[in-house]
Every structure is written in structure tokens, then in C-alpha cells.
Amino acid sequence: MAGIPVVDLRLFASDPDRLSGELFDAASKWGFLILTGHGIPQEEIDGVFNLAQGFFSQPKEVKEEKWMNTAQVGYDHKESVTELTKILAQSIGIQEGCVFGDVAASNLTTNNLSSWWTHPRREQIEAFRARCHDLSNQLLTAFATAMSLPPGYFFPAHDPAKTPGNVLRLMRYPALATQPETNFPSLGEHTDWGTMTLLFTKTGGLEVKSPDAREFVPVPVVEGALVVNIGDGLALWSDGALKSTLHRVSREASLYDQDRYSMAYFVNANADAPLKFLKRGPEGKFTHDETKLDATFGDYQAARMRLFHEKFDSDVNGSGPVLDPKFVAIVKSLGVAHGHAITYGSAGVEKAGVAA
Ligand SMILES: O=C(O)CCC(=O)C(=O)O
């Protein structure tokens, strides 16, 4: 079986239809692709990795000055698991993140970032987010083109002035003190719940479910390239034609005694955007499927989080919104909204936090 497809975005200028077709094929078979010729200068990517390294190497108190808030800005880390803390070199868990997610460049002025994030550093982050935003628009245009939709079809649902906005997450997976004996996923298998994700990483470890769903396949690290993966959003829009594929980060595949860094730019539809389902007709044209339930992406995200925690039916008297059972049934039947919290094989630990 051929591996994860590599697509060169430079083809967009000379042959947009062919490029769109290549993207669509990769996204419908694997849900993942390696994108070369994406136009984001390597020094800018390296610059943001350097910021991540600088920030994460700060003492805990500096990093923890500001915890992630509901606008998705600030620092967080996934819980560590008692049985496994002995092999963690540091006590901050298995993955820590610094998140820049507020709408319309307000990361420049938010008071929810550690004082380490000076104005020039924030400007560097915002410039990088702008690059990622332009690239994501180009990709959304290409997907719309491949689906015989107007090129700007996906834009109204991705208004940068509205919540939840696109989110840049810098991540560090701290080195482990000893080599784990069992398969040790640093980030448990999950699908991403947004529209799509741009992922930058310098170290192996990322693995994706193969199209025949039989195994997890390592994603190679290609110099100068980034990884694009389809999230639940595009899978929903396209009625499953584009795949939101399970993926995870495995410590077996990456060097256990070194910190692993990655950065994800999550493209998210607006919470109030209608969740419109398309269906594929003859000649690959997509049109609206009026028989499906219309709801918003906000509804979907709420359902997704609830499904993740398997709390659909148990919360009638508890906290949080009670979801329309019809909507819950649809989300459950879609086959994209599953994903387990982190599992540790024979360690007997069931849950250690929430994947993206
Ligand atoms: O760190 C990685 O390489 C993958 C991260 C990821 O899948 C996520 O944050 O959703």
C-alpha cells in the first residue's frame, strides 16, 4: 500500500484543478497528507519553534502564571498518570501546551498569557498565525473547487471575528526518564474536532490509522513540509467523503529521552455556523442534503466533547447542556466523533486527560 500522500502546493499556481484533485484524493483516502511548497518560510517556522522551546524551558511558576481560559488562550498540560509518573522526567504530565486562540489578533493584548510573552514575541506569533490563516484559506478554496462548490464556499463559516476562531497550540512532550516498556502513547488516539489541522513537527512519533483501518502508520517527517489533516468538520460537510482519521503520538516511535515539540494550527468553523451536510452526486458534484438535520458547529462541538467523555445520557440532572437525543444519535452514527482519552495498554489506566 502506498504511503501517506505528498502534495506540492506550488501546483496551485499552474494547475489549480489538478492540485485540488490531488488534495481531495489524499483527504478522501487517508485524511492526512504531507504538504510541500506551502510558502511559509522555514525561518518563520523555526522562529516559532524557538519561542516554544524558550517558553517551555521556563520554570513551572512562569508557565503556569496564566492557565488556558474559555477563549482558548494560555497554558495547559494534560494530567499525568500516577502509575507512570515514575518514568516522566518532569512532573508536568505527558504533554504541555501554550495556546493562542482568541479571535481577531487579540493575543497581542490579552492578559491571559504569561509575562514571558512580551509584545515582540506575541507579534511573532500573530505573524505566524496570519501565515497559517492564509494557507488554510487556500486549502479550503482547493477543497471547495474539488467538490464543484464556489471557491469561497467555506469562508462564511470561518469568519475570523467570531468564536471559537482558529487556534495555534505549541506543544511539548517532555522527555521520559527511562524507556517505557509497553506501548506508550503520548497522545491517545483521537480525531480532531475542527475543520482541519495544519501540523508542524520536527520529530517522528505521529501515527495515523491506515485506510484499511488495520494499523497505525508512522507519518514521516519531511524537511520543509507540514502535515495537513482533515478534522470532523470537513468530514461532516462532505458526508464522510473527506476522512477525519484517528491519529496518536507514540513514544515508541520517538526518542524517549528527548523533548518532542510540535505545533498545531486548528482551523475551526464558527460556533454559530450552520452544520450543513452535502452529498455527492454524479460526476463528483456536492449539493445540500436536505434530509439531514441542520444544527450548528457549536452544537456539534458540544456533542463531541460529551461523547468523548461518554456523558450523553447521564447528565440530565447534572451540569452542562442536555443535548437533543436526535442530534446525539446523528453524531454517534457519523463515525467521526469517537476517540478515546489516553490509554496505556497493560498499565491498566483508562484515562489521562483529553486529546485535542
Ligand atoms: O503532536 C503531534 O504531532 C500531534 C498533535 C495532535 O494530534 C493534536 O494536538 O491534535
Ligand SMILES: [Fe+2]
Ligand atoms: Fe490531533
